[in-house]
Amino acid sequence: MIKISRMADYGVLILAELAREPEALRTASGLSDTTGLPEPTVAKILKTLTGAGILRSARGVNGGYLLQKTADQIPVAAIITALDGPICLTACADGVEDSCAVRETCSLKGRWNGVNALIKSALEAMTLAELLESGTEKVQKKA
Amino acid sequence: MIKISRMADYGVLILAELAREPEALRTASGLSDTTGLPEPTVAKILKTLTGAGILRSARGVNGGYLLQKTADQIPVAAIITALDGPICLTACADGVEDSCAVRETCSLKGRWNGVNALIKSALEAMTLAELLESGTEKVQKKA
DNA sequence: CTAAATAGAACTTATTTAGTACTATAAAGG
């Protein structure tokens, strides 16, 4: 099954919660409470999203996290890339040179690039705001 | 990283080899030789693709496998679905009811359906023949 | 100086995926 990791899934859930009050600083443990996800995992995801520039953090007492940009400026692709790594269906895609046992004899070198590009651009065109606000409609218009 | 499994990747490679001589019966061990992939794995994939109606098989001496349809009638989606299961990015998508720990509190129920549909239709629109014959060009026209 | 928070890395466990082995069934040919 082609799928994103649970981390990326949780990440979107956490960002959805943060987007409800874009101005408020929220702590890791608070977000764990409201989302129902395990606290250490939430903390880990928040750190990663901060490192990727999607969230801003404040340390110390009264610290916490908030969105760096508004939800309509955050592409879904950025969230997935931050938590899951690059979006590409196969190991032997553009630029990835490692770990293909049959590269020598493989007749498919580079053939997946087009498919990758297609999926990538679909995820780049969609923002967090669109994902949250009405689910299916907006997306299907683009298809 | 969003990715298809190695099985689906190998599957395409094997189908590519079969597509070179669409009329010929090819054995599992022969295909293992020409592709360089381990024989038991090739055999497993061939069985699965036969069960999915993508290949036709003949048992007994002089048996083997061949394509059920021509390469331009086989959608890439069918290959991936056969070997990897349904194409959906998240557990809690259309129809899938199991295994989402936070379903109760989750604010995203069904929100991924549009993204799934988009990716699925991209993979359904592309055939094995297109994937093989020129890689990137045709696909990018569709994007 | 203390308490409450994030930062970062290392480690362990769980889950998933890939690979292997074994048994059954079918067909061709002597």
Place this chain on the structure above:
DNA sequence: CCTTTATAGTACTAAATAAGTTCTATTTAG
């Protein structure tokens, strides 16, 4: 009608990956 060569199907094992946890360091308000 028996042997050989092939697929069909299932169950098991091992390896790779992902998820989750823990620990230490750093920052800041009071």
